[in-house]
Amino acid sequence: MSTDPGTPPPQDNRTFQRVLIFFVLILAVMVAIVVATLSNLNRSIATSDWVNHTHALITELDALQPSLAAAEGDLSRYLLTADPRDHSAYQEKFADLGERVAVITALIANAPGEQQQFTPIASLLARRAELASRIANLKKAGDSAALQQLLGDETIRSEQRDLQRRVEKMRETQTSLLTERDRASFQQAQTTRWTALGGVVFEFLLLCGAAWLIRDDLAMRRQAARLLEQTNEQLEAKVRQRTAELTASNEKLVTQNLEDRWAKQALEHQNRYNLLIIDSISDAVFVVTKLMNVSRMNPAAVHLTGCEPATLIDKPIAAFLRLEATAGSATPGFDPLVRTLIEGHELRQQAALLTNKSGATIPCRLNVFPLRDRDKVVGGVVVLQALSSS
Amino acid sequence: MPVALVRLPTVTTAPFHSLFWPRRVLLWLWILASGVAIPAGLEAVTLSELTDNPKLSPKKFASYFSSFAYEFNAPIQSPSAFLQREKGDCDDYSVLADYVLGRNHYTTRLVHVRLAGRVAHAVCYINESKAYLDYNNRAVFFTLTRSGSELREIANKVAASLEASWTTASEFTYSYETRRKTMITTVSKTGGPEEGPPSATNHPSAFNVD
Numbered sequence: 001m002s003t004d005p006g007t008p009p010p011q012d013n014r015t016f017q018r019v020l021i022f023f024v025l026i027l028a029v030m031v032a033i034v035v036a037t038l039s040n041l042n043r044s045i046a047t048s049d050w051v052n053h054t055h056a057l058i059t060e061l062d063a064l065q066p067s068l069a070a071a072e073g074d075l076s077r078y079l080l081t082a083d084p085r086d087h088s089a090y091q092e093k094f095a096d097l098g099e100r101v102a103v104i105t106a107l108i109a110n111a112p113g114e115q116q117q118f119t120p121i122a123s124l125l126a127r128r129a130e131l132a133s134r135i136a137n138l139k140k141a142g143d144s145a146a147l148q149q150l151l152g153d154e155t156i157r158s159e160q161r162d163l164q165r166r167v168e169k170m171r172e173t174q175t176s177l178l179t180e181r182d183r184a185s186f187q188q189a190q191t192t193r194w195t196a197l198g199g200v201v202f203e204f205l206l207l208c209g210a211a212w213l214i215r216d217d218l219a220m221r222r223q224a225a226r227l228l229e230q231t232n233e234q235l236e237a238k239v240r241q242r243t244a245e246l247t248a249s250n251e252k253l254v255t256q257n258l259e260d261r262w263a264k265q266a267l268e269h270q271n272r273y274n275l276l277i278i279d280s281i282s283d284a285v286f287v288v289t290k291l292m293n294v295s296r297m298n299p300a301a302v303h304l305t306g307c308e309p310a311t312l313i314d315k316p317i318a319a320f321l322r323l324e325a326t327a328g329s330a331t332p333g334f335d336p337l338v339r340t341l342i343e344g345h346e347l348r349q350q351a352a353l354l355t356n357k358s359g360a361t362i363p364c365r366l367n368v369f370p371l372r373d374r375d376k377v378v379g380g381v382v383v384l385q386a387l388s389s390s
Numbered sequence: 391m392p393v394a395l396v397r398l399p400t401v402t403t404a405p406f407h408s409l410f411w412p413r414r415v416l417l418w419l420w421i422l423a424s425g426v427a428i429p430a431g432l433e434a435v436t437l438s439e440l441t442d443n444p445k446l447s448p449k450k451f452a453s454y455f456s457s458f459a460y461e462f463n464a465p466i467q468s469p470s471a472f473l474q475r476e477k478g479d480c481d482d483y484s485v486l487a488d489y490v491l492g493r494n495h496y497t498t499r500l501v502h503v504r505l506a507g508r509v510a511h512a513v514c515y516i517n518e519s520k521a522y523l524d525y526n527n528r529a530v531f532f533t534l535t536r537s538g539s540e541l542r543e544i545a546n547k548v549a550a551s552l553e554a555s556w557t558t559a560s561e562f563t564y565s566y567e568t569r570r571k572t573m574i575t576t577v578s579k580t581g582g583p584e585e586g587p588p589s590a591t592n593h594p595s596a597f598n599v600d
Binding site: 055091094099110125129133137 | 506555557560562572573576579580581595596599
């Protein structure tokens with residue numbers, strides 16, 4: 001269950017990467033929108049410049065004939081009045097006309113088709129200016145006949161009509177161009193609008209996607225947290241249960257331990273009491289195994305034999321004790337003491353001889369009692385009563 | 391202005407730190423700006439005063455017109471009429487600047503900028519200053535507007551100052567004697583790169599009638 005808190009889980013990394021991808025996409029779309037919008041804007045400005053250009057050209061074309069008429073009107077007035085102010089006036093008007101021609105020439109500088117249309121118009125206007133100069137010079141010279149002849153020239157009127165027709169035609173061309181450029185300008189504006197709107201919608205969708213991803217991740221985290229909480233609760237319940245069980249077991253063990261201690265104490269007490277009983281008997285008492293080996297002896301036995309228990313324990317009792325009836329037997333037979341235990345009956349008031357530590361033989365009265373455990377002889381108790389005081 | 395002159399002695403006798411109080415600082419700035427912007431004489435300046443002043447700079451020239459009013463005139467006014475009436479338009483101002491500064495050894499260019507849907511605007515470009523004089527800026531501190539010397543650059547700058555789009559721009563000359571405007575070169579905004587200005591004398595206009 002141990003986890004490293006320094007390294008985030010893989011799910012966290014995946015979510016972070018997805019959100020990062022979404023935001024990178026949003027940024028990329030934003031940059032694309034800005035670039036597209038700026039590009040559209042530049043094209044729109046260029047188109048707008050062309051619309052202004054065409055408007056300016058139409059305005060100048062429209063002003064050509066009125067300017068010419070005004071200049072020629074001032075010239076006619078000068079011919080009538082010979083006033084220097086009228087002289088200056090028509091000169092200025094013709095200069096204005098020249099300026100308009102220069103402006104139109106500049107406006108159509110890169111349009112061969114329009115230049116082709118305007119060149120005859122400019123020539124016609126230049127000829128009218130030249131004619132004006134000739135008329136003014138004739139007036140200054142006072143040559144009325146030549147002046148009248150020049151003014152009555154029919155070519156002037158035909159040129160005027162030609163000029164009007166050509167200007168009208170060029171104007172029509174420019175008007176159609178204006179319509180076309182205006183449409184292009186409108187389309188540019190529409191493109192810009194749709195680019196911006198489309199970009200905003202796409203950005204919104206991307207943001208929604210990012211929000212959905214974050215929401216999904218949060219829901220998953222909440223679910224994981226709930227699961228963790230539930231698991232924790234279950235674990236805590238199990239821990240509580242186990243703790244309760246352990247507490248109960250502990251209490252039981254404590255009680256059992258106490259009871260065991262008490263039982264042990266009682267057993268020890270009983271054992272000591274039993275030993276005390278045995279030890280307090282004035283007759284020598286030997287507890288023997290089924291094979292008649294000494295397993296315990298009381299102080300009276302120690303006194304009688306003169307041996308410490310350590311020297312006699314686990315030793316066969318036959319080593320220092322024999323029945324008197326078998327004492328003189330040259331052929332040793334089956335030990336009656338052993339037979340007693342095998343057969344499981346008591347042996348009472350038998351004369352026996354005990355050899356003590358110093359080697360002296362002490363006549364004794366012997367009693368053997370088998371020790372039974374559930375009807376099975378597991379050993380015996382040999383009680384010796386010394387017959388003499390020595 | 392009189393208030394400033396009355397208070398000046400008080401300022402000089404005041405402790406040193408009092409000179410730097412905000413009000414005092416503003417007063418000093420006002421006096422300084424007034425000295426730069428307002429010409430010496432309060433009466434109408436004459437053409438001879440302008441042309442006979444060898445130290446006349448474009449900025450000094452502009453300072454004489456700060457109080458002039460705007461009045462649109464189709465024909466260009468004579469210098470005396472413009473200076474006496476103290477009313478005029480961009481053409482009057484630019485042509486006079488061209489005339490006066492040209493006599494003071496400045497290289498000047500008259501530029502006519504035609505704007506979409508508006509009256510055309512004229513300025514006088516001074517090569518030495520790399521800036522142009524504009525009648526619209528006659529009453530502001532920066533009477534000279536810096537610009538590149540190309541006709542398109544000047545037209546862009548002028549149109550931007552008027553928040554408008556320009557269509558064509560012309561460089562021209564004007565003679566008070568003949569009262570004639572002579573176009574030198576004209577460029578359009580949508581046209582190609584500007585060509586070098588052709589000499590007006592080499593290409594006399596067909597429309598300069600006798």
